[in-house]
Amino acid sequence: MEIQNIKLPVQFRVLPNGPLKAIGKFTILDENGKKIEISDEAYFCRCGASKTKPFCDGSHKSKLG
């Protein structure tokens, strides 16, 4: 049996009424095209209210009530 390439692709998971969770190896470029250093996980703001964009800071909870 051939050995399959088991490297998993990056996953983007929509969290209910919350951020977009990214899992895996990926590169983030900020609005100026500069690399943002992260580990293998990031939570991206989806509501527009975060003070730490592009990442989630939990602001959606107060925005959505």
Next chain:
Amino acid sequence: MMDSSDRDYSNEEITVSWRPGKCVHSTVCYRELIEVFNPRKRPWVNMNGASTERIIEIVNKCPTEALSFKWKDESKNSSLNDKSNKLNKASESASQTGVKPVIVQVMRDGPLVVQGSFEVYNSEGKLLKTMLMTSFCRCGYSNNAPFCDGFHRKIGFKSDK
């Protein structure tokens, strides 16, 4: 497949077709050629804004089938690479080799534009699709969440606030 929101724009040499349903708001067209592709203007495509060669160059950079073109001189169209074929081949080869590195580009006052091999799961944890390119809404107002539908422009989303 044609959609009622599809539009054609022509100059003397070519017709550019716009299929909004296919657009992932990568913003490549207007970042590179605002003289022709200006989402704030109506019509948003101005075929007199640049040379035919330059317009073709940018249409070919569109990562989806949202922008395509045809020569008015039919005999030239036989040599055109069908973009949908190219895209299908791209996704095939990606699924065979498994992985293309993923880049998440944060767009000012706009979405997250993601390129590479990746999977998208919905809020119930179900795999929605495996993709090579998309854009995710950051403003909270997309009618096509989690994907961008361009609505951030209408609400004046500012990503530095």
